[in-house]
Amino acid sequence: MEKNYLNWLNSHQFYGIKPGLKRIKEILKRLGNPHRYIKTIHIAGTNGKGSTASILSEILLEHGFKVGLYTSPHLIQLNERFKINGKKIENERLNEYLKYIKKNIKDYPATYFEITTALAFLYFYEEKVDIGVIECGMGGRLDATNIINPEVSIITSIGWDHTKYLGNTLEKIAHEKAGIIKRETPCVLGDLSENLIPIFQKKAEILKAPLFIVGKDFYIEFNKKNNWNYVGDHKFEDLNLNLKGYYQGNNLSCALKALEILERKEFLKITEEKLRKALGQVKVSGRYEFLNIKGKTILIDTAHNLDGFIALKSSLLKDNFKDFLLILGITNEEGDKPFVKMIEILLPLAKKIYLCEFNSPRKIVSIREWKKSLEKFPTILNKIEFVENCERAVKMGLESDFEKILVTGSIYFVGEYLKNLKFEKI
Template sequence: MAEAEAYLLSLPQFAGRDDAAYRPGLARVAALLDAMGRPHTACPVIHVAGTNGKGSTASMIAAVATAAGRRTGLHTSPHLFRLTERMRLDGVPAPDDWLADAVRRFRDTFDAVGPSFFEATLALSFLYFAEAGADLAVVEVGLGGRLDATNIVQPALCVVTPIGLDHTALLGPTHEAIAREKAGILKPGVPVVSGVDHAGARRVVREVAGALGAPFHHAPDEVAVTGAEPALDGVTFDARTPVRRYARLHVGLAGAHQVHNAVVALRAAELALDAVREDPAPVFAGLRAVRRLAGLRGRLEVLGEHPLVVADVAHNAEGLAAALAFVDAHRPPGGRLYALFGVMRDKDLPSMARLLARHHARVLSVRLPGDRALPATALGEALRHHGVDVLPAIAGTPAEGLARLRQEAAPGDALLLAGSHQLVAGIPDLPQAAGKPASAGPRSGG
C-alpha cells in the first residue's frame, strides 16, 4: 500500500493556482476508464456539484441509499486521513490491499496517460465500485463541474448544492458565472435537484436545466420544514415533501445549515430510490446514522464540551459563517471564542477574517504542510490587518495548536478548529473513520 500511495501522491495535484495539476477536460480520465473496462458505467450514478454542503449532501444521499439496502459507492474529496477514504463502499474505505493491487495492475496505463492525482483516484474509485459490486454510486464533483473529471458520468440524477464565491480565478468572479460551471454537470432529460440559495445562481441552473429538458426540482420549494431543533449531536425537524410527511427526522450532523442539506438529500433520495418512495424507514435510518453509513468526518465534530471544542473543514466564508454560528449557539454565556486557523493561499481570506473579527475570536494561526498553504506568519499578519485578535505565537502543527488553546481556554470558553481540511486532518482527537477497511478487496477479474 505504501508504494501505491506514494506513486499516486507523486502525480500532479491541484494547488489552487494555474499549475500543471489543473488541466480541465475529460480526455485523460476517459483513457484511464477505457483501459479499465469503463467501470463508471457499471451502476447508476448520482452526481453532486456545488460550493458548500456538497460533501454533506452527497454523504446523506449515500447513507439513505445504504439504509435502503443498496450497495452504495461514495466518491468524495479531499480525504482527511488516508487516501482510500475517497472511495468508500457503504461508508467503509477501500481496502489497502485492493488499492495496492489496482495500482500495480494499471501502473503502465497511468504512466502512459499521465493523469492528475484526482483523475487517477477518481478512476480507481469507479474501478473499486464496479469490482465490489456496487449497485449505486454517489459522486461528488472535485472542482467546478463542466470540465471536472467526474463529468465523465452519465448520471441518473444531478444535484447542485448552494453556490458561493470560491475558486473564482478558475470558475468566474460572480455567483452566476460559477453557477454556469456547476450546471455543466446537467444532462439532457436527467432530473436535477437544486439547493442553490443565491437567486441569480439558481436562475442560471434553472435556465440550463430548461435548455436541456432536464426536470428541475428546487428542494426548498418542494419541502416544507417546521420545528427545527439544533443540538450538539445534530438537528431534528419535521418535513413535508411531495411524497409524504416526515415527523422528527434527526440528522446526525450538527449545525442548523444541515437542515438545508438534508432537504436537498431527501428530495434526491425520493427521486432516485424506489425503496424510499415506498417506505420512509431508510430516510430516518440513513440521516440519523450518516456519519457511520457514509464515513463522513470533519463536519462540526464536537471533540469536547468543557471547553467546547469543535472541528470543521470550513474553508470559505459561507462555511466559516455556519461554523461560527454553531459555536455561538452552543457556547456558554460569557465564554470567549478561540480559533485555531489555517488556510490555503487561494482562499478569500479577507472575508473569513472579517467574520472572525465580528465574532471577537482570539486566533492562533497554524503552520500547514505544502506549498498551497498560506504561511502561518503571513496568515497572522493578514488577520491582524482585518482587525482580528491574533495570539502572538504560531502553532507548528494542528495538534500543538489545540494543546496550546486548551491551556489558554477556561471551561466556559469555546474552541473552533477550522479553515482547511489539512488542519482538521492534523487533529489527534478526531475519530479517523466510521469503519475500518475490509481485510480483503473484491476480486479483480482477469
C-alpha cells in the same frame, strides 16, 4: 501497503489542478470504461456536497442497497475517499488498484484526482454496487467526475471558491456547476441566491431536465424541537439528523428530494422507519463535530471558504457557542481566498486566535502572509498568536485555560490537527 504505488499516485500532485474531460476519458477507456456499468448520483456545490453524499449513502444502505461513496479530499487517510456500505477500502485492495491503473495508463499525464476518480469507478464496478454516490471535486462542467450519466444530479450551493478555475463572479461559477445537468436527467437545486436560479432553469430547459428547487418544489424547516420538518412528495416531521449544524438542513433536503426522485424511478420504496434510523446514524468526520478531551469541548468543522465561515457562524450563534479559542489554518492555492474576511466573520465570537502553518499538498497561508495582511487590523492582531506547526497548536490548546476550542479551516489542516490530537489523547 507497498509504498511505491502510493508514492506513484502522490507524484501526480505535481500536475496540479487541470480541469477538462479529455484525460479522464482516455484513462477510463484504458480501464474498460467501468463508469458506464454502474448507476450513479452526481453531486456538485461549493459547500455541502460531502454531507449530502453521506446522508444519501446512509439512507440507501439502510434500505438494503450496496452503495459506493466517492468523496474528496480525504481528512486523514486516502482510503476515506472510497467507501462501500460505509467501509473504507482496505490498504491492500487500494494498492492493487493503483498498481493496475499504473500498468494500464503507463506514462499518460493524468492528475492525482483523475487517477482517484478512475479508481473509484473501477472499484465500484468490480464490487457490483447497486448505486454509486459521486461527489464532484471542483466545479462541475470540466470536473473529472462529470463523465457519468447519473440517475439524478444535485447542486447544493453556489459560493466563492476556486475562482481561478471557475470564474470571478457567482454567475460564472453557477454556469460551471450547471455543467453537471444532463439531458432528461432530474436535477435537485439547493439553497441559492434568487438571481442565480435562472441560469439553472435555462440549462435544464435546453436539456429537458426536470428541475426541483428547494423552497419551491420541496421544503425544509428547523422546528422548535431542534429537528427537521420536510415536505416534498412525502411529509416527514421531527427528523433527527445526527449531523449537527444549522447549514445541514439544506443538505438534508437535497438528499431527500433526490431519494424521492429515485422512488419515482422505481429504484426504491422509501420506508420512514429506515429513513429515520439512517439519519440518526449518519457520520461525517470534521463536519460540525464535537469532541470532549481533557475537560475541553473541541468543535471541529472544515469550513474552508467564505460561505462556509458564514454558515458556521450561523450555527455557532444558534448553539450559543462563543468565547472560544479559535485554531485556524487555511490553504490559498489560487491566491484569491479572502482569508482576512474569513477571520473577521468569527472574530466577535472568539476570545483568542491561533493562526497556524501546517503540512499540505496545496499552498497554505503562511505566518508571514498572515502578518502582512493583518498589519492594518490592530484589533484583530490583539487576539492573535502565530503558531508554526499543528503539533504545537494542539498542545497549546489543550494546555490553555479555554474550555471551548473551535478548530476550522482547510480540510488538510483539520486532518493534521486530528492526527496530532490522537497522539495527545494516548
